[in-house]
Amino acid sequence: MFTPRSTSRLSWNLLAIVLTLSLGGPVNAQLIQIRGNDRVISNGDTTPSGDDHTSFGQVLADSGPVDREFTIRNLSSTPLQILFFQHTGQHPGNFTVIAPPDPTIPGNGNSSMTIRFLPPAASGLRTATIRLVSSSVVNGDFRFDVAGELILPSPNIVISGNGVVIPD
Numbered sequence: 001m002f003t004p005r006s007t008s009r010l011s012w013n014l015l016a017i018v019l020t021l022s023l024g025g026p027v028n029a030q031l032i033q034i035r036g037n038d039r040v041i042s043n044g045d046t047t048p049s050g051d052d053h054t055s056f057g058q059v060l061a062d063s064g065p066v067d068r069e070f071t072i073r074n075l076s077s078t079p080l081q082i083l084f085f086q087h088t089g090q091h092p093g094n095f096t097v098i099a100p101p102d103p104t105i106p107g108n109g110n111s112s113m114t115i116r117f118l119p120p121a122a123s124g125l126r127t128a129t130i131r132l133v134s135s136s137v138v139n140g141d142f143r144f145d146v147a148g149e150l151i152l153p154s155p156n157i158v159i160s161g162n163g164v165v166i167p168d
Contacts, residue, residue: 030136031075034144036068041144048127048147056117056148066117066148067098072132077107081135085113091126094118095146117148125149 034041036053048055053068074080081104085097094117101111120126125147132142159166 029076029138030078030080030134030140031138032080032132032134032136032140032142033073033075034132034142035071035073041070043139043142043144045144048145054144054146056146058149058151059117059119061119061123061150061152063119065119067114068117069099069112069114071110071112072101072105073110074105074107079107080105082111083133083135086131086133087128088131089128089145091120092128094120094126094148095128095130097130115146117146119148119150123150123152 032043037051039052041052041054045054050057053070056066056068059066072082082101085100087095087097096116096118097113098116099112099114101113105111115130117126126149127145127147129143129145134140134142136142
């Protein structure tokens with residue numbers, strides 16, 4: 001049990017400030033949550049998955065780009081400033097933000113962004129890291145990996161001998 005030793009007004013005011021800060025009172029840190037396919041993506045996620053749309057899957061040649069929408073949620077009551085986006089990693093040129101979120105997300109609000117996978121000319125897996133920098137003091141440098149793969153069609157080979165087609 002807490003028993004104050006002093007009854008001065010100054011001591012009570014300081015005690016109120018300390019209790020307010022330690023109990024999570026008016027201090028309101030901005031916190032970002034990013035969701036893909038309505039699933040939470042963890043900050044620092046390095047395992048692209050189809051479940052949260054960070055894996056764009058296998059794309060057939062000549063089928064065009066693939067777009068995925070992500071939602072950025074501000075879990076605090078303080079407005080959140082989106083400062084910039086960056087795509088880095090092994091193949092950053094294969095991923096781009098084609099619809100950025102609003103530059104300011106109101107308290108307890110959200111905004112969406114669309115990331116596009118641009119399949120390369122050659123087959124294979126492509127990966128990159130998406131980086132969102134904001135005014136959040138909790139997770140202001142949010143990063144997650146994305147991946148997509150280009151699949152080339154199987155060649156159609158016909159084998160014949162002495163003018164007769166040999167079946168598979």
